[in-house]
Amino acid sequence: METPFDKINDPIGIRVAAGLSRLALALKTNTQQGAAPHGLSPTQSQILALLRNQVEGMRPSLLAQSLAIKAPAMTEALQPLLARGLAVQTPDPEDGRAKRISITDAGFALLATIADWPDALLETVADLPPLEQAVFYRVILKMIRQMQIQGTIPVGRLCVTCTHFRPNVHADAETPHHCALVDAPFGDRHLRLDCPEQSPASPDAAEAAWRRFLETPPPAFPV
Ligand code: SF4
CATH class of the missing domain: 1.10.10.10 (Winged helix-like DNA-binding domain superfamily/Winged helix DNA-binding domain)
Structure with a gap:
């Protein structure tokens, strides 16, 4: 309406x-x-x-x-x-x-004398319910990925562009993904933005993994 x-x-x-x-x-x-x-x-x-x-x-x-x-x-x-x-x-x-x-x-x-993240930001995010944090994080990942494709920011060491990332291979909605390096399932909330063990996938493989990752809709956002 x-x-x-x-x-x-x-x-x-x-x-x-x-x-x-x-x-x-x-x-x-x-x-x-x-x-x-x-x-x-x-x-x-x-x-x-x-x-x-x-x-x-x-x-x-x-x-x-x-x-x-x-x-x-x-x-x-x-x-x-x-x-x-x-x-x-x-x-x-x-x-x-x-x-x-x-x-x-x-x-x-x-x-040791300075905080690496502003306290206000950490407190603001911590005040969000876990579900909202998870949805927000997923949106941030999508935006970072899109900006990397556009060349606005350099490619980082994300899970979604890693050769070890297996998106949506487990039935458990909480932990549908798999890290072949650690050999363990994990969920959206565990996805890493800067993993030291990340091994970059080829552009085609990264794009395919990204599409498969997005096949699962995010949890319903409470409004
Ligand atoms: S090795 Fe690191 S970046 Fe790659 S899938 Fe595992 S946790 Fe993610």
Whole structure:
């Protein structure tokens, strides 16, 4: 049924994009406020947070991929971290021509004083019921995937583009997918955005897996 709101409102797609823009702006401002007192940009604080769990370090290209930024921007962000001794660059043991970046003790110490995610965002998401979180996460995955196809953001280490990902192969609606590497079933809520074991599937295989993943509709969203 048509209502007057159909005429006075912008289309819902525009309002969704506007809402996301407002969230992104708030997130950027919040992250800047957390990192700026320490002389870091939001990207630099995210780099340190990523390196925290990588004992063998990461190549700059992988860091750029994980944070969905371009290589020149990563190079620019790394220079001050290396100059300040918050991160260190060493030869990659697997490839003599490549380098790896690791966090230093000074980087750990600085990171301990700043939050890597704005508390407000974590609290806001945690307040959502589990079902809404699961639906939201699936929508975010779809948007990331679409932006990767468009070339808006670099390809990341997602489950849905991994050679080990087997979408919708189990009858259990809670855990319909399978990771062939771990050899275990898992559900939408377990899908990873940045898995260190991810092995990129070919574009055709990734597209086929993505289509199969989307065959199962998300759980009904409570309104
Ligand atoms: S190896 Fe990692 S990215 Fe690949 S399916 Fe398993 S959990 Fe997902």
